[in-house]
Every structure is written in structure tokens, then in C-alpha cells.
Amino acid sequence: MKTEVVIIGGGPSGLLLSQLLNRGGVDTVVLERTSRERVLARVRAGILEDGTVNLLRHAGVGARMDSEGLPHDGCFLTDNDVMVRVNFHELTGKRVMVYGQTEVTHDLYDAQDARGTPIIHNVDDVVINRAETNSPFVEYSRDGARHRVDGRYVVGCDGFHGVSRRTIPLEKRTEFERVYPFGWLGVLSATPPVSQELVYASSEHGFALASMRSENLCRYYVQVPLSDNVADWSDDRFWKQLKMRLPHSVAADLVTGPSLEKSIAPLRSFVSEPLRWGSLFLVGDAAHIVPPTGAKGLNLAVSDVYYLHDALISALKKRDRSGIDAYSSRALTRIWKAMRFSWQMTTMLHRFDDEDSFAAQMRRASLGHLSQSETARRDLAENYVGLPF
Numbered sequence: 001m002k003t004e005v006v007i008i009g010g011g012p013s014g015l016l017l018s019q020l021l022n023r024g025g026v027d028t029v030v031l032e033r034t035s036r037e038r039v040l041a042r043v044r045a046g047i048l049e050d051g052t053v054n055l056l057r058h059a060g061v062g063a064r065m066d067s068e069g070l071p072h073d074g075c076f077l078t079d080n081d082v083m084v085r086v087n088f089h090e091l092t093g094k095r096v097m098v099y100g101q102t103e104v105t106h107d108l109y110d111a112q113d114a115r116g117t118p119i120i121h122n123v124d125d126v127v128i129n130r131a132e133t134n135s136p137f138v139e140y141s142r143d144g145a146r147h148r149v150d151g152r153y154v155v156g157c158d159g160f161h162g163v164s165r166r167t168i169p170l171e172k173r174t175e176f177e178r179v180y181p182f183g184w185l186g187v188l189s190a191t192p193p194v195s196q197e198l199v200y201a202s203s204e205h206g207f208a209l210a211s212m213r214s215e216n217l218c219r220y221y222v223q224v225p226l227s228d229n230v231a232d233w234s235d236d237r238f239w240k241q242l243k244m245r246l247p248h249s250v251a252a253d254l255v256t257g258p259s260l261e262k263s264i265a266p267l268r269s270f271v272s273e274p275l276r277w278g279s280l281f282l283v284g285d286a287a288h289i290v291p292p293t294g295a296k297g298l299n300l301a302v303s304d305v306y307y308l309h310d311a312l313i314s315a316l317k318k319r320d321r322s323g324i325d326a327y328s329s330r331a332l333t334r335i336w337k338a339m340r341f342s343w344q345m346t347t348m349l350h351r352f353d354d355e356d357s358f359a360a361q362m363r364r365a366s367l368g369h370l371s372q373s374e375t376a377r378r379d380l381a382e383n384y385v386g387l388p389f
């Protein structure tokens with residue numbers, strides 16, 4: 001099989017890149033390790049930055065988002081019973097959209113199906129060959145046979161555990177990492193949201209987040225030790241801890257219900273540089289991971305796609321390689337700013353086991369400064385709604 005761009009990974013970044021390239025006249029093949037059902041069963045992020053919303057509309061997949069998504073003007077950060085509202089719209093003129101990553105992925109699959117783009121699921125043993133040349137090809141196994149796809153370029157959208165980052169020789173890569181000593185236990189429940197806007201809650205019991213997917217589907221999180229596993233957490237224990245960490249006035253309105261999904265995710269900050277090796281490019285979680293505290297994971301994958309789709313179309317259709325030559329440094333500039341914001345939100349809101357009383361005071365002072373300073377709130381708002389592409 002021959003194509004112009006081979007995309008490894010059928011998650012949001014792979015599908016969005018494929019959709020944008022196809023609309024720019026570039027042929028693609030998407031290779032996905034799991035089934036479509038498994039991809040769509042994942043419960044992931046739910047906040048879309050302003051730039052993400054606009055790019056999804058540009059890609060022709062914004063209709064359901066615009067009709068079913070929830071535009072949010074702001075969010076709350078709390079320290080026990082002290083509540084600070086950050087009004088994104090007042091401070092930046094922008095808002096965010098609450099619309100699940102699962103729904104974004106659904107919409108992208110529908111659009112790609114409508115175009116007839118080859119998305120090959122359940123592939124195994126993917127190997128990227130001759131990535132450093134102008135004639136790379138990808139091999140994979142499926143249905144007991146070995147297959148090959150030749151392309152002018154290969155893009156790794158295969159997430160943190162994928163094959164593409166590891167195809168770049170170790171001596172060519174520089175990796176930066178911070179592993180946090182806690183995780184997030186997330187629960188999905190068919191209940192009305194405790195608050196009309198997200199609540200990022202810091203407390204002496206630990207961090208909690210009250211989020212949502214719709215008016216009757218909620219996503220809640222509590223910080224847990226890395227040693228915990230889901231079996232340690234009954235629904236009752238989860239709801240009790242969530243109530244203890246939210247401000248009393250908020251917790252009083254909490255409607256609990258059975259968990260539809262319950263999982264623990266570790267928190268990590270990670271960047272692998274560069275994002276290119278010859279004809280191979282890295283996008284999204286394949287190249288970087290952020291702790292979910294800043295709601296940047298999906299949105300950073302989208303900004304990588306924004307830069308790369310334009311660059312590949314220029315290279316393939318206009319023989320202008322300036323975009324692909326600049327991709328890595330251009331994407332990394334925005335990646336590091338989001339990395340910083342996500343790290344700052346995580347250290348400001350979470351209780352670290354070994355922390356001393358000074359650290360707790362710093363958390364308190366950070367939230368106190370937010371409540372007193374419009375400049376501090378504007379800085380947080382600008383990062384949260386998304387820095388310009």
C-alpha cells in the first residue's frame with residue numbers, strides 16, 4: 001500500500017491530523033493498535049481550549065460540539081472554604097468548551113469514515129523503517145499476515161507507550177520528566193454537576209476536581225497515593241473524600257450516584273525532544289505528557305496537529321519544506337509553556353506527602369494572591385483558555 005502520510009495511532013491527534021490533511025488534498029493511512037470500540041471506550045479529558053474549538057470547526061467536525069458542548073466562562077479554585085472564581089471571558093475575551101475527548105474522537109471517526117480514509121484497526125508489531133530517509137515505510141501484522149505501507153512522511157500519534165518516539169535513536173533524543181508522587185482517582189457518574197463551573201479544590205485532605213460532561217453526566221477526581229488501586233476505593237469512600245475536599249457550600253449540593261467508570265491515572269510531566277527525525281514526526285502524547293491539572297493533554301496534541309498539518313500540506317503540495325523544518329522548534333515553544341502551567345497548577349493545588357508547613361503556606365498564599373490580584377487571575381486565565389497557536 002502507498003500513501004503520502006502514514007499516521008500511527010487512531011486517537012484524537014491521529015484522527016484530527018488525518019482529517020485536516022485529507023481536507024488539504026493529502027492522502028493518509030491511519031494504523032491503530034486497538035479496536036475502534038476500545039478507543040471510544042476510553043474516558044479522558046473534557047476541556048477544549050478556544051484554539052481547539054476553532055480548529056475542530058475548521059476541520060469540519062464542530063457541529064455536534066457546538067450543539068451539545070457546554071461553553072464555560074470561568075472556573076473556581078478553592079482552598080478549603082475559600083473560593084476564587086477566575087472569569088476567563090472577562091479577563092481574556094475567550095471561554096473554554098466542556099465536551100468530552102470521547103465525543104471529539106467519535107466526531108472525527110464519523111468524518112473520516114465519510115471520506116473513506118483507510119483506518120486500519122487491531123494492528124500489531126508496528127515497525128517504522130527508514131525513518132531517516134525520504135522513503136520511509138511502516139510494517140505491521142494483522143490477521144496473521146505482515147503488511148507494509150509506504151509513505152513520504154510518517155507521523156507518530158501513538159501516545160506515550162507507542163512505537164514512534166522509540167524509533168528515534170536514544171542518542172538523538174533528550175527527555176525531560178517529573179513524576180508526581182500521587183495519582184488521580186476519577187469517577188464518572190450520571191448525576192447533575194455539583195457546580196455549573198469546574199471546581200479545582202485544594203484542602204488538607206488533598207486535591208479534588210469537580211468537572212462534568214453534560215447536565216447529567218459528571219466527572220469527579222480525588223488525589224490518591226500512587227500505592228492505591230481502584231479496588232481500595234468503594235463509591236462511598238470516594239464520595240466521602242470528595243465532600244471533605246470541596247468547600248462546605250459546594251459539598252452541600254453534591255448529588256452522588258453509582259460510578260459508571262472508576263480509574264486511577266498517574267501524574268507525570270514529560271517532554272521528548274526533538275519532535276522530528278528525518279521523515280518521522282511526533283505529535284501529542286507520543287512526544288509529551290502533562291498532569292491533567294491544567295487540562296492541557298488533548299489541547300497540546302491539537303496545537304501540534306495545527307502546526308504539522310499546515311507544514312505537511314505545504315511540503316507535499318507546494319514543495320515548501322520550511323514548515324516541516326520549523327515544526328519541532330515551533331511546537332516545542334508552545335509545549336513548554338503549557339508544561340510550565342500544568343506543573344504550576346499541580347504544585348499549587350496538590351498536597352505532597354513530605355511537604356513541610358512552609359509548602360502548605362505557599363499553597364495558601366498562591367490562592368490568596370489569586371483572590372486579590374486581577375493580574376494573577378488574568379495570567380491563569382490566559383493559560384487555561386489556551387495561549388495563541
Ligand code: APR
Pocket residue numbers: 008009010011012013014031032033034039044045101123126157158159160161162163283284285286297298299301
Ligand atoms: N501502533 C498503532 N497504534 C498505537 C500504538 C502502536 N504501536 N501504540 C499506541 N497506539 C494507539 C493507541 O491505542 C491510541 O489509540 O495510539 C493512540 C494514541 O492515542 P492517545 O494516547 O489518546 O494520544 P493522542 O492521540 O496524542 O491524544 C492525547 O489523549 O490520552 C489522552 O491525555 C491524553 O488527552 C490527551 C490525548
Ligand code: PHB
Pocket residue numbers: 044045046047198209211212219292293294295296
Ligand atoms: C475532566 O473533565 O475530565 C477534566 C477537566 C479539567 C481537568 C482535568 C480533567 O483539568
